[in-house]
Amino acid sequence: MDLDKSMIGITSKPYIAEIDLARVTRFAQAIGDENPLYFDETYAADTAYKGVTVPPTFLVALGSNAEFPLKWDFKRMLHGEQEFIYHQPVRIGDRLECTMAVTDVYDRVGKSGTMQFLVLDTEMKNEDGVLAAVARNTIIYRPAQKGAY
Amino acid sequence: MKAITTIPFSELHVEMQLPPLTKPPVTREQLVQYAQASGDLNPLHTDDAFAKSIGMDGVIAHGMLIMGFLGQYVQELAGTESVVSNFNMRFGAMTKPGDAITCSGAVKQLTETDGQGIAELELIAEKAPGERVGTGTATLTCKIEND
Known part of the structure; x- marks a missing residue:
């Protein structure tokens, strides 16, 4: 499908x-x-995090369970950019409620023609309902053509 | 390779170059480990025969592994005083097994609001000087104690 x-x-x-x-x-x-x-709980307690947290890119290891009502063509998708926005430290044992949404679709003209971009935000809320983090995935959606890997 | 020197937040200044972090060369075993740990099981990263079948010379590293290296770097720079409140990376050239990635950074902007110091950093991951595999930015937030 096209965007x-x-x-x-x-x-x-x-x-x-x-x-x-x-x-x-x-x-x-x-x-x-x-x-x-x-x-290390003892070390982490004395940091600005006040406790153990996760590596800054760990949230990508969680983000693949979204059921989306859209049929992407995965062969056309290329990961262009990734961003993490942290509002609260993510803790071991957290059960985060994740929701993925399309937050932008745009075109950009480059050397090889017009490229489409798709921005997917995964919002992650902790058990208190507080937004802990957003993982923002910017995907380059390549033109449909034969021979693309 | 081991922990870089932690710089007190109060000693950061604009345009300051931060001490770099060079990672050991990426290995095929590491790509298999990262695939399992991250859930990104695309055979492009773990199966040479598959990679060749789609026109590559062989496997390439996950872009997110490179971001993981930059994440390690940023978290070390944050030290004990700061939190990483924002972190992003644009993917650049491909990384292959044997490439040793160097992470470097500079302070782009410093601001202070509501008792918080905010440092905006510019980040680069390179496999050789000038060969960028990723570029990005990070925001470190630090409580400032006025006394």
Whole structure:
């Protein structure tokens, strides 16, 4: 399917993502990020986070469960840009209610013609209903053509 | 490679170059680990035969692994005083196994509002000088104690 502006505002059903220590540990290890902020309660208590939190990109490991009422052509999608907006620290044991929405669709003219961009925001609320974080995924939606990988 | 020197927030100034972080070369094993840990199981990152079948020389790293390296860097820069309140990256050139990524940054802007110091950083991830695999920005927020 092609993109159009009418898609802006379309939202997935909410889904729950649990912040599990084993997954956080495996994620930090794969990156080689040994910051004690992710596992050492004593260290983390004395930081601005006031407790253990997750690596800044960990939220991508949660974001793939959205059921969307749109049929994307995954072969045309290329991850162009990623952003994380943190309002509250994400904690081990959090059950975050996630909702993914199309927040923008736009065109940009480049060397190889007009490219379409799709912006997907995943809002993550903690159990108190407070918005903890937003993961913003900007996707380059390439023209439909043969031979694209 | 180990933890970079933590700079007190009060010593940051605009245009300041921050100490870089060079990661060990990316390995195929690391790409398999990252695939499992992140849930991104696209064989482009783990299966050479598949990568070649779509016209690549071999597997390439997940863009998000590179962002993970920059995330490590930003979180180290935040030290114990600051939180990372915003972090973004645009994906650039591809990273292949054997590439050693260097993360570097500079302070772009410093502001102070409501007892909070806010530092805007510019970030670069390179596989060699000038060969950018990612560029981005981060915002560090730090409570300022007036005494």
